[in-house]
Amino acid sequence: MLSEVVVKKIEKNIYELCKDYFSKEALQELLSGYDIEDLCRRQSKSCTELLVNYLDNEDFLKKREKEIILNGRKIFSLGVPIAVFLDLFEQINNRISNILDSEKVPKEILKKFRKLRMEFLNIISLGFLWASLEEREKLAESIPSESRRLFTEFISIFKGITENQFSKVEKKLEELEREINKLFITVLSSPGDFRCNIFSLFKLIKHYIFLFKKFYSRNNFTAYIIYEQTVDFIEKLINCYYVLTTKKAVTDLEKLIEFSLKNREENWRLIIIDPSEISFINKVYGFAVGDEIFKKLLKVVSMSFHEDEETAVFKCNEGIVCILTRKLLKKDFSDLHLKLERKIRKKLVSLDVKTHILDLFIPKDCPNVLPLEELKEIVPILIRESKKEEKRYARYNLCNLELIKKAVHFLDFQNYVVEKLKNGDVSIAVQPIVNLQNGKVEHYEVLFRMIDRQKNIIPAYEIIDVIFDLKLIHLLDIAILRKIVRNIDIFKKNNINSIFVNLSPNTLKVEGNLKEILNLLSQISKDLNLGVEITEQALLEEHEILKSLLNKINVPLSLDDFGAGYSSFSSLLKIIESLPLKFLKIDGSYVKNISNSNNSKILVQTINAMAHSLNLKTIAEFVENEEILKLLKELGVDYGQGYYLGRPELFIP
Structure with missing residues (x-):
């Protein structure tokens, strides 16, 4: 369909454009170790051959599909961003289009060329996508174990879409949503300087996944761009999830108290677990031992209280572990400290760690007997008083007027x-x-x-x-x-x-x-x-x-x-x-x-x-x-x- 002169002209232009493009200083590093001239010569010949054969027979592209996908993988493995590839791809297409126009080729050829452009981009984008999915799977190994499973699940969702396993994809999304919703109270009561809106991120990711599903196969280039953007959101969500679930962010106990007192439209139960002698153990046995005790306590508490949208476990300041829940309101926790200590002793046999527990019930249907600031001052007093209990467990109802009177009296004494x-x-x-x-x-x-x-x-x-x-x-x-x-x-x-x-x-x-x-x-x-x-x-x-x-x-x-x-x-x-x-x-x-x-x-x-x-x-x-x-x-x-x-x-x- 194309004369030999036109074919040679196209091949020469692709070669020169490729060579000039990768001679730029910023791009030379990407292909360091490669002979740019030889690479461009082979690619220009391959592209021209593809064009000529496609114009003769459109089925030729399908025969070369695996090879094109492999090229996409190779380009991705070289670290060439999709934006750089697309820029060069568009320049080559514009150059070919100009040549075809100048040679006044039939409109049928121009139409086929535009179709080839779209189909080629659609196929080579699969190479980028599959290579990226494989790389992300390997990357998961370097992600902390606490959030690795979540990341792997998200990547498997994209793979599921590429394999047409749509029912499995929907099921996994539902499971992930339940997992994220468990963090409702944790996020809600997190300090403002740390708070990350994990729910908005998940909603956005879910929307992008549905977009990916819509475009995949029909327009793989758009699907790949959506995928890359979604992975950025997933990485942000994973970081947020890691900090929340591993309690890396220390929650200020005063802020937690303030949150539960302010949000009185619901009943709350705040359980404060204070391991004694941690500061002394830090000095005598070293901070590594103290940290190990605290980590074990945090782990044991997290396992004992199954976190969900109703209950959250916090790593609080002053070496305290806190549980905030809007369920479990009637459950008896008077022997909780003994159960925790038994479990910790199994893990740290040589140290007898004792815990004091303050169990606060904050009901919704009680009047504000005191201003918020005074109530906040009373809670630390209750924590101190609970440590004097022989049973090492004390439960208080913040609507108990007699309790409030005693605490106010003590607050006055303290001042x-x-x-x-x-x-x-x-x-x-x-x-x-x-x-x-x-x-x-x-x-x-x-x-x-x-x-x-x-x-x-x-x-x-x-x-x-x-x-x-x-x-x-x-x-x-x-x-x-x-x-x-x-x-x-x-x-x-x-x-x-x-x-x-x-x-x-x-x-x-x-x-x-x-x-x-x-x-x-x-x-x-x-x-x-x-x-x-x-x-x-x-x-x-x-x-x-x-x-x-x-x-x-x-x-x-x-x-x-x-x-x-x-x-x-x-x-x-x-x-x-x-x-x-x-x-x-x-x-x-x-x-x-x-x-x-x-x-x-x-x-x-x-x-x-x-x-x-x-x-x-x-x-x-x-x-x-x-x-x-x-x-x-x-x-x-x-x-x-x-x-x-x-x-x-x-x-x-």
Whole structure:
């Protein structure tokens, strides 16, 4: 149909166009390692041959279909974007069209040429599509396992359409939609700076999949473009899904509380699971162990509560796991902590992890007894109170007026304590530490006291938890030291010449405190024999900070509550070797039982003997009667402290 001259002209133009096109610097990298001239020569010959044979017999294209698809695969594997291929393809077609017009070929040939253009693009697009599907399947191996299945399912949907398995495609889409809908509450209550609209993404993906189905086979080029755009949406959805389902985003507990309180058109149940001692475990065993415990807890909780559009599990701040649900409203969870602990022990045999649970019911049909901001402040109080429950489980109804009244009263008390601390308004009490061998008072422990609005002394146990929970212990420590400095003369006047003060390592971590503490301790130690009392847990957690401080001032340390919690000889040796430890306080829980428990007596005897072998003086707490005092003397304990020997007395109001 075409003369030999026209055929050669077309072949030459395709070759020159191809060579010029790929000589551009931006495209040379795509075909590095290839002989561009040889490649273009072969392609121009192949294209011209295809054109000539198609014009003679349209069935020729079908015979070459596999070869064309293979070419599409090769072009894709080279990393040539479809847009680049289409640009070159259109330029070649325009050049051929111009040649055919200039040669005034019959209209029938022009019509066949346009048809060839469309059919060729339709076939070669299949090569791009199938190669891309295969590449995405391989790519799935690098996707985190938590979201890999979802990605693979989406890719299999496209493959299903290409294989005409439409019923399977619809079924898979329905399953995926159910999977996504499980995240309803998780997404709804996610923090605004993280929230991703996974539902809109899924709706968009679903729409594009139906478009792909519509165009596939009829217009494969358009189908391929739709497919690539859909994969972009799928990758965004997968990232979102991964963060939501693996709890990579930490949800602010306060925001979760705010969400459930604001959305009162439905009943909500908020279950807060708080693993105890995580911060200490992080310090003693390393953050890897603490993280492992938290991950196991999160996994066990997620498995125990099947997440759906009604229930969501969250990784909350402060190492807490939260469950928010609008079903399971009547289910009894009073033994949930025991079940969780059993499951965690199976995975982490060496660590006995305890959990505290606060179970909050937030009903829709209750009036707003308090403004939202005050309700938000009450919930942390309830969390603290729940930790005092022996059962380690507490359930509260936020519509219970009696509960609200108590919480409001405590909130007022908390605000009062905070105000007093910020103003440094604390009182000092002292308790004698008696030499058990001669009966003389040799030291005093300085204790804080706080006076309420009615001028009564507030018991320390009512205040100390609030101070630690609000992270205000540094204000208390500084206030006590300042008060001692201001009243040194009163101490000396009353023959109190040797004192121990309690100091929290958290105080040393507050920026700007260290210099003042050094100054205050130095001033006190000039006039009084001063010792610093600190718990073993605190010593282990902030060992380096204390070491740095005590290198600058010569004051002895007293180790408080030895025998409680995580006490071990190895940790004691570490402390003795690096810090000026001179006294060891035997935990009062053993001391008060030595008269009726042989095990407690043996423990006190063992701790005392071990301390003496390390040149440490021992102090027994909780000396509450004559019998305990007598036994301590027999065991050779150096000092005693307790109500029988002397109660704490308000010394400086």
